[in-house]
Amino acid sequence: MDNVVTVSDLALVFAEAIGGGNSPNGSTTTFDYYIQTFIANIFHDEAFDGKIDFQDSYEILAYLQGVSSDNTTYITYKGRAIQSGGNESTFGTIDENGSYFAGIDATFKPTDSNKSFNFVHALMGDVNFSHSWEPDTEGTAIPTSQQANASVARMSMAAGSKFSGTAEEANLDLTSELKDGLVEFTIGSQVEEMIGAQFNIIYDRTRLVLDNVIFDTGNTMTNFSNHIEEDGKINIGSFDQNFEATVKTGTPYKLIFTPIVQLQNTSGLITFKVNEGVKADGTQINFIME
Amino acid sequence: MKKVLLLLSVFLLVGCMDDDIISPIDDIVEVPESLQIEDVQGLKVESTIVSDEVRMNIKLPYTGTYRVKIRDISKNLVSQEKLDANEGDNILKVYVSSLENNGYTLELTDDNHDIIGIASIVVNN
Numbered sequence: 317m318d319n320v321v322t323v324s325d326l327a328l329v330f331a332e333a334i335g336g337g338n339s340p341n342g343s344t345t346t347f348d349y350y351i352q353t354f355i356a357n358i359f360h361d362e363a364f365d366g367k368i369d370f371q372d373s374y375e376i377l378a379y380l381q382g383v384s385s386d387n388t389t390y391i392t393y394k395g396r397a398i399q400s401g402g403n404e405s406t407f408g409t410i411d412e413n414g415s416y417f418a419g420i421d422a423t424f425k426p427t428d429s430n431k432s433f434n435f436v437h438a439l440m441g442d443v444n445f446s447h448s449w450e451p452d453t454e455g456t457a458i459p460t461s462q463q464a465n466a467s468v469a470r471m472s473m474a475a476g477s478k479f480s481g482t483a484e485e486a487n488l489d490l491t492s493e494l495k496d497g498l499v500e501f502t503i504g505s506q507v508e509e510m511i512g513a514q515f516n517i518i519y520d521r522t523r524l525v526l527d528n529v530i531f532d533t534g535n536t537m538t539n540f541s542n543h544i545e546e547d548g549k550i551n552i553g554s555f556d557q558n559f560e561a562t563v564k565t566g567t568p569y570k571l572i573f574t575p576i577v578q579l580q581n582t583s584g585l586i587t588f589k590v591n592e593g594v595k596a597d598g599t600q601i602n603f604i605m606e
Numbered sequence: 607m608k609k610v611l612l613l614l615s616v617f618l619l620v621g622c623m624d625d626d627i628i629s630p631i632d633d634i635v636e637v638p639e640s641l642q643i644e645d646v647q648g649l650k651v652e653s654t655i656v657s658d659e660v661r662m663n664i665k666l667p668y669t670g671t672y673r674v675k676i677r678d679i680s681k682n683l684v685s686q687e688k689l690d691a692n693e694g695d696n697i698l699k700v701y702v703s704s705l706e707n708n709g710y711t712l713e714l715t716d717d718n719h720d721i722i723g724i725a726s727i728v729v730n731n
Contacts, residue, residue, distance in 0.1 A: 583698065
């Protein structure tokens with residue numbers, strides 16, 4: 317569950333806050349589906365307000381940075397799966413008033429001719445559907461005429477950006493190495509035009525202690541690191557909320573660990589799970605490691 | 607008396623020998639039978655079912671920089687070590703505490719990602 321909400325979701329919410337930010341039947345939006353507004357609305361000014369604004373995006377950024385928020389938010393993470401679900405035939409649709417709740421219906425009535433029902437779900441904050449059902453039924457997609465274009469929305473996120481279908485692939489080099497008695501974990505990248513990146517790393521806390529996180533991502537990037545020591549996890553990454561600066565190539569991220577036992581090598585001590593980046597037009601970059 | 611002097615001379619001679627002459631003996635790696643590799647190069651683990659850690663032998667064609675990669679059942683890379691190692695047998699360890707219980711493939715490659723050896727493990731922490 318700690319891998320559900322990532323920098324790619326953050327980019328989509330920021331883009332919507334900058335350029336769309338309208339209710340489901342509003343004039344423009346950067347989202348593809350009505351239900352994305354529901355999923356992205358992780359901070360409620362009032363009981364589900366349906367407004368995607370900077371408060372939502374900054375709450376996600378704070379979550380990725382490991383900063384505790386005093387606000388009640390609806391972000392999914394380990395031990396806190398906030399989900400909504402219902403019949404596939406209606407889930408994600410809206411009624412004539414623009415309400416999502418009409419479509420969130422989990423009741424069903426078997427008949428002699430219909431005994432099979434599909435149920436789907438969405439996790440709050442998972443705007444790119446990485447761990448949720450991506451709608452594909454009638455009435456769930458926002459018409460293109462309602463989607464913002466770059467000039468109208470004053471931002472560079474492409475209208476209709478979403479998790480699947482548009483992802484690009486790029487090579488990265490993630491390695492651990494024993495150097496001068498310390499264990500260095502480096503992330504080498506030659507990926508250009510990346511305005512956001514995230515890496516969820518797990519280390520063997522019975523053998524290693526995290527000493528330092530070194531960022532060399534460029535001067536204007538907002539970097540984050542969320543260290544969950546009791547689980548031996550650290551999520552690191554960067555994001556430029558102006559969608560302009562890009563993560564520097566070379567070795568943008570380096571983690572330094574001190575061994576607490578004698579080590580001859582480091583195989584398996586550090587593992588990685590989520591590795592993703594996002595470009596200014598919202599394209600997700602799926603990293604490939606040789 | 608002559609015998610005592612001769613014995614003393616031998617001790618002095620051995621005591622003054624350069625350490626470098628002795629060091630190659632230290633470099634000889636004792637390889638347990640369970641980790642012996644007949645080929646000139648390869649990768650072998652001591653046990654397939656692993657909890658916490660397992661010994662492995664990486665037998666190399668020449669001294670240089672190599673990589674030990676761990677891939678999950680979908681072939682995704684989940685961990686990678688870069689190390690400098692000597693020609694011949696190198697007895698090292700794979701630590702699995704931070705891996706989820708599942709099957710994994712270990713890959714030994716050179717620094718250009720060309721595969722030298724492969725082994726499978728099942729993590730059961």
